[in-house]
Amino acid sequence: MIERFRAVLNGKPVEAEIDSRALLIEAVRDCGARGARIGCLTGDCGACSIVLDGRLVKSCLVLAVSAEGSDIVTIEGSRHAIADELRDAFVACSGFQCGYCTSGMIMVAIDLLQANPSPTEADIRRAVSGNLCRCTGYEDIVRAIGQAAEALRNKCTGKAENGG
Ligand code: FES
């Protein structure tokens, strides 16, 4: 059965015709946000991680019809200091090789740093433990997230010292 899917995607209203069995990752990509990836479709790889009504979810585990009317943010809509710092750190630390897992890793890292600006290495490893990197670049990914966290803290300290 064909259903109409409406949502706010990265701040803009979107609308699409979808199969009633479509997954949210499929609807989101059909609506143009192709940064979220289709990997396993079984909730194991984290490549499809997005924010749904403020909560990080694996969008292959959500039926699109159940997200009707929701507010969705993908990597394309993640435009803030934490996301920018993570992107820079992933480049600086070679936190990606083929890049397939990267948007999911960054979405998880944003979620982590929003909740915990000073994560330990164990915190970072725990946060990304639901995400797979088939290039096995885990060490560099963990290092990149740690580096981004440190850079963000230094910026905050600098602002505080300068009265900003
Ligand atoms: Fe969703 Fe792998 S595609 S967890």
Ligand code: FES
């Ligand atoms: Fe290739 Fe992670 S960089 S899957």
